[in-house]
Amino acid sequence: MKTFHIGGVHPAENKLSAAEPIRVAGLPKQAVFSMFQHIGAPAVPVVKKGDEVKVGTLLGEAGKGLSVPVFSSVSGKVSKVDAVLDSSGTRRMAVVVDVEGDEWEERIDRSDKLVTMKDLGGITAEEVVNRIKAAGIVGMGGATFPTGVKLMPPPGTKAEAIIVNAVECEPYLTADHRLMLEKPEQILVGIQLIKHAVNCPKAYIGIEMNKPDAIKLLTNLLKEKAAQYPGIEVVPLKVKYPQGGEKQLIDAVIGRQVPAPPALPINVGAIVQNVGTVYAIYEAVTKNKPLIERIITVTGKSVKQPSNFLARIGTSMQQLIDEAGGLPEDTGKIIGGGPMMGRALMSLEVPVTKGSSGLLLMTEKESRRGEVSPCIRCAKCVSACPMGLEPYLLASYTRLKDWDGCEKNDVTSCIECGSCAFTCPSNRPLLDNIRVAKQTVMGIIKARHMESIAKK
């Protein structure tokens, strides 16, 4: 059984909502569209207070450089273009729409009919990429990197393998799992579109063994329709966290290791796309549908009805919780994403964004961290680190503010997966410390770079 080769841990899976079919969440009364739903420059609002919008209307155009546009997922009237509290915990620019009815832009094809490559005729690779860019698609596993950019390999590199990330290694989350079960063929067409866009003959779908039904379904489908979907292979993977990390997945599936930054996956010939992103690509290219909704798992041990929702982007988390049976009394922590890498939210007013893969409600008891005791140098963090780093050492250097030591010991390679802190018997906040070092060292590197440019 394939898996990545360095480190890793086994958190309790807790996939409470794995058997829950995707439900369409109700239309919100008000939707909030952050201009900061992706990595890179924020989108720039193009509407003003009082404007009428439909589902699919452009709200914010892509900013300069690395950026994507933002579309309305509802119809109604713009009530505010202002800074609003979002999942980052700060107030940032957003467009707020008061919902009236559910009118869609006419260019969007709302039918459920499967559109195949054949139906698309001789669509060019360029056209595929343009439609993906125009639809505002970003990596939907949580990283939210603009997808269009990823599909334009820099000169001198060539895509040799598309790897579809269907690992969903975060505990609790089941959105990708359900999507594969319910929209398998759309995903296969989406993969073909990506292959076409970057002219790559081979694609792999990496799925962990804890989703045997999805593995079976896709494998059988590919066997049945081998002629229609050539060059796609399902790769079952041993269950291990953080297999869904881009670098770990490439290592697991094709056995190549992406070198330290600034090297990119494409430097080893790989392009990784989350399975949710693949579905969004399918909808964008074949249905002209911009990224306006996504699947999000709402879950937690005390949640009455753990669910997978198809929710309009901009819907408040509170509404989804209400639809999942209401906020449990004993809630202590609200997490956007999964428990390993998710972000604790300050408020339930926070809207669903392009990168919201899950909403996890942890009980008061689960939310408390254990008491910290001294490091006993057990080396479990070293064995757990999937990047081959020494978390205990980086954490000590951080406390000593020895940024040079942190840099020499490759702190910038840290992917912040949390395996070190998860495994630490002394409950030490290793990742908290390492994050500080990573940010500081990256700042130092940048400053050094600017200085060297200035000298020239």
Place this chain on the structure above:
Amino acid sequence: MHYELKIMKPIISLSPHVHGGDSVQKNMYGVCIALVPALIASLYFFGLGSAIVLATSVAACVFFEWAITRFILGRERLTICDGSAVLTGLLLGFNLPSNLPIWIIIIGALVAIGIGKLTFGGLGCNPFNPALVGRVFLLISFPVQMTSWPLSGQMGYVDAETGATPLALMKQAIKEGDASYLDQLPSAFDMLIGQTGGSLGEVSALCLLIGCCYMLWKKIITWHIPVSILCTVFVLAGLFHLIDPSYANPVQVILSGGLMLGACFMATDYVTSPMTGKGQLIYGCAIGVLTILIRDFGSYPEGMSFAILIMNGFTPLINTYVKPKRFGEVKK
């Protein structure tokens, strides 16, 4: 539209939001559990003496840990519950003869906990294995008492009949170049189950191995240190034996003295051993080599304690130069 928040202040912290549930206690008491088979063997072979020595050692270690942290270091937080003092006490006791006077044991415990551990700041800060610091201190200070081991089956505490241990016989054989001394060695089987003289916890190699397997299964330790020590000793002892038969055969060397206890329980101490698999292999091999060198050419019959303490001293150096293989690292 306004939603009312039922909880006003959700807890905010950075990821990860879950923990694997491992703890210092689990590891410390896990090692204690792994020592139980050898403990039972020592009670079986040495009876009351073993019980008195172990109880004194554990009680004294826990007492000194409590008294020193509370009254000398003035720390409010008690550390006696984390299991490390109990473990040090057990390991120190395992390394002592079963007829050792109580006052000597208490001095050993004071040195182990006071000097070996708390001088450096307590758990996690000590450069040398505390139990071994205590043992070696006693060995140097009270050489007569520390090297008159009761014979196996001497169940009492006082007036136990003492005799030459396998290690002493091996040393004599080498010194006089006379392999006939080795004929007096107990059989390999007796040495495996513990039917031999020696420190009370080290005699039963089999029980120690069972404990070691338990620790491997529970992922308390990794295989690197025990395997590298045992392999190095076996190969080196085998080599000497082939060249000159007055060196004991490698199977008996491995089963004798504190080798198994050292390889499985003393050298694998978290705090004082290297952090990477590669580093642990280097550390283990070096311990193996040093042990054989001291046993065969040094003035003491047993070299395990010294070998481990010497390599404890090298651990920071190993950690500095032996790094784990980074993800995506290209070999230069």
